[in-house]
Amino acid sequence: MNIVSVADIGIEVAERLLKKKAFDELTLNDRIRQSNVEIFGEDLSPIDLVHRIVRDVRYKGDEALFHYTKLLDHVDLTPKNLMVSEEEFQAAERSVNPDVVASLKKAADNIFSYHEEQKPRSWMTYRAHGSILGQEVLPLSRVGIYVPGGTAAYPSSVLMNAIPALVAGVGEIIMAVPTKDGIINPYVLVAAHFLGIDKIFKMGGAQAIAAMAYGTEIVPRVDKITGPGNIFVTLAKKEVYGHVDIDMLAGPSEILILADDSASPQYIAADLLSQAEHDPLASSILITDDRSLAENTMSEVQRQLEVLPRKDIAGASIEDNGHIIVTENMEQAIALANVSGPEHMELLVKEPFHMLPQIRCAGAIFVGAYSPEPLGDYFAGPNHVLPTGGTARFYSVLNVETFMKRTSIISYTQRALDEVSDDIIRLAEAEGLDAHARAIQIRRGEHAELS
Numbered sequence: 001m002n003i004v005s006v007a008d009i010g011i012e013v014a015e016r017l018l019k020k021k022a023f024d025e026l027t028l029n030d031r032i033r034q035s036n037v038e039i040f041g042e043d044l045s046p047i048d049l050v051h052r053i054v055r056d057v058r059y060k061g062d063e064a065l066f067h068y069t070k071l072l073d074h075v076d077l078t079p080k081n082l083m084v085s086e087e088e089f090q091a092a093e094r095s096v097n098p099d100v101v102a103s104l105k106k107a108a109d110n111i112f113s114y115h116e117e118q119k120p121r122s123w124m125t126y127r128a129h130g131s132i133l134g135q136e137v138l139p140l141s142r143v144g145i146y147v148p149g150g151t152a153a154y155p156s157s158v159l160m161n162a163i164p165a166l167v168a169g170v171g172e173i174i175m176a177v178p179t180k181d182g183i184i185n186p187y188v189l190v191a192a193h194f195l196g197i198d199k200i201f202k203m204g205g206a207q208a209i210a211a212m213a214y215g216t217e218i219v220p221r222v223d224k225i226t227g228p229g230n231i232f233v234t235l236a237k238k239e240v241y242g243h244v245d246i247d248m249l250a251g252p253s254e255i256l257i258l259a260d261d262s263a264s265p266q267y268i269a270a271d272l273l274s275q276a277e278h279d280p281l282a283s284s285i286l287i288t289d290d291r292s293l294a295e296n297t298m299s300e301v302q303r304q305l306e307v308l309p310r311k312d313i314a315g316a317s318i319e320d321n322g323h324i325i326v327t328e329n330m331e332q333a334i335a336l337a338n339v340s341g342p343e344h345m346e347l348l349v350k351e352p353f354h355m356l357p358q359i360r361c362a363g364a365i366f367v368g369a370y371s372p373e374p375l376g377d378y379f380a381g382p383n384h385v386l387p388t389g390g391t392a393r394f395y396s397v398l399n400v401e402t403f404m405k406r407t408s409i410i411s412y413t414q415r416a417l418d419e420v421s422d423d424i425i426r427l428a429e430a431e432g433l434d435a436h437a438r439a440i441q442i443r444r445g446e447h448a449e450l451s
């Protein structure tokens with residue numbers, strides 16, 4: 001992490017620093033590349049690696065799924081142990097701390113009540129001469145939710161994926177989660193169990209995404225895949241899109257904090273590190289117009305990092321993808337923050353609600369000193385599955401509509417059709433599509449030669 005000042009480097013360089021690389025341009029750190037060379041015998045880019053895994057699972061099914069799970073996760077899968085059994089659910093229930101489960105249930109209540117508000121409705125309206133127009137909003141039949149599990153376990157992501165799907169009324173929810181030594185984190189299982197999800201497959205990474213997108217003998221093919229994950233998961237979702245729908249590209253976590261001289265360096269450092277500890281590719285950025293806040297935050301980050309259990313991951317992330325940018329004023333800071341379009345943006349300024357309307361590009365916005373990012377990760381109710389890599393420019397937070405699709409309803413009476421038939425025929429003829437015109441004319445009693 002370094003401190004740079006816009007006055008020194010210029011606004012264009014600052015913007016370049018903040019513009020996210022596209023997912024397929026991301027590179028791995030040396031340690032992971034080295035281990036991949038050992039596994040695959042060649043130095044594949046993340047996109048080539050994912051392409052190979054997805055293609056193999058698509059054409060070889062379970063055999064390739066088991067092969068890559070052994071290679072990358074060191075777990076022996078078989079047709080018998082791929083899906084979580086009833087005994088495994090029961091063992092998980094026995095091993096958990098009831099206080100943690102109670103907190104998960106409180107979080108689930110908040111997430112349910114927030115997402116209930118989002119439910120879109122079907123509608124029909126009467127138009128001229130008894131015609132009817134409408135829109136039906138239907139839940140998807142089967143979705144696959146991905147719950148990450150490489151370097152940490154995410155029971156909270158079970159809630160965040162599954163609850164909007166349940167509110168939408170999805171027919172069947174299946175879940176993929178990678179395991180450590182073949183055992184899924186018990187809180188992940190308990191959270192799934194109390195939400196009624198019982199088809200859980202012990203698989204992760206690109207191989208899990210491919211299995212759900214194309215189906216294997218054991219894993220059913222789904223209509224849509226949702227959920228966050230690391231670079232391999234995210235690239236695989238991008239690769240299978242079109243065979244199946246996806247929610248968005250929710251890759252390595254990001255936080256950007258906009259702060260003025262009223263903010264606390266301790267709070268800022270803690271919030272930056274909260275996302276850095278997810279992944280060496282996570283990004284943590286502070287933009288401020290106050291040089292001394294920048295310097296105090298820098299020292300505070302180093303101080304707090306020293307005592308973090310996940311210091312190796314957070315340290316690598318801060319080192320490679322941490323930036324502190326000092327701007328000439330807060331207007332410039334806001335403009336730069338919008339260029340970055342981070343997954344999470346915190347407004348730690350004197351009048352955060354005055355700043356809010358100026359933020360045009362962020363997955364979620366945390367307003368004020370007592371709305372730290374982890375409040376949204378776990379508890380407040382809004383979803384924590386959010387677009388990353390600058391894709392907040394066009395993607396939205398995971399929501400109930402993610403799990404639904406819209407169908408138009410059109411019903412005209414004879415009189416209503418007669419009234420507009422000249423217009424339709426004219427438009428069809430202008431496009432040179434005579435059969436289209438005829439479908440209207442025939443209903444007016446024309447084209448006697450065809451009857």
Ligand SMILES: NC(=O)c1ccc[n+]([C@@H]2O[C@H](COP(=O)([O-])OP(=O)(O)OC[C@H]3O[C@@H](n4cnc5c(N)ncnc54)[C@H](O)[C@@H]3O)[C@@H](O)[C@H]2O)c1
Nearest residue numbers: 148149150151178204205228229230252253278279385386
């Ligand atoms: N954007 C969001 O909404 C959001 C929410 C929660 C978590 N996250 C992110 O999810 C990610 C979780 O990552 P994770 O790694 O802990 O779990 P993960 O489940 O996403 O990935 C683990 C899988 O990746 C595969 N893998 C690991 N190393 C590999 C390699 N070198 N080559 C090929 N495949 C490999 C393995 O098969 C493994 O099962 C983090 O980046 C975190 O920041 C994002």
Ligand SMILES: N[C@H](CO)Cc1c[nH]c[nH+]1
Nearest residue numbers: 154156157253254377384
């Ligand atoms: N911050 C993550 C989204 O980027 C979500 C999460 C889950 N658990 C903790 N954090």
Ligand SMILES: [Zn+2]
Nearest residue numbers: 253274275377
């Ligand atoms: Zn988090």
